[in-house]
Amino acid sequence: MRHLLGSFLTFHWAAAFALLAMVCVFGSAGGASNALDILGISLPEGNAFTVGSSSSVFLSVTFALVAALFLWAFLTLFLCEPSDQGDPDEVTRVAFAAAAGVLSLMLVLGVMRADAGIFPVIAAVLAAITTSYLAIQAERWAALLTASPEEEDAQEVARSMAMGAAHGAMLSRISGRSDPRGNA
Incomplete structure (x- = not known):
């Protein structure tokens, strides 16, 4: 079974950040303010994002970089086998960390400039x-x-059983039961 949800979500975020990058690049004089308007952030006149094109270039490059990372994550999730554990996890983690980093930077810059409504x-x-x-x-x-497991490898079976037991123990701790079988 392929990663349907993961593929859909990474493609969605790739498209969203690519759209924001294109709005920054192809927008009129205030490309960055147009992209921020799409996000729902209204900036007052005379703000740093509406003056000059340096903010439009910065935002378009960062949005395009994040879109490329999400596209890479989409391709690795779509083309890899579900049993692969290394590369898809790392690529997905990098893409989401980059997106969170860009948004956190925007948040910090907006708070420093005291822009209302950015938070x-x-x-x-x-x-x-x-x-x-x-x-x-x-x-x-x-x-x-x-x-x-496709092969009856004892190590894989033991790992799968241990993961199931850990999951059951975690659920019983969350629910407040001390014994997963329901005894006292």
């Missing part, structure tokens, strides 16, 4: 990115738990 918008986008990352990791973890 709720950036916080909502950061929450959506974090939720997407957690959903992708949950999908990969579920695929690992439900996958039966």
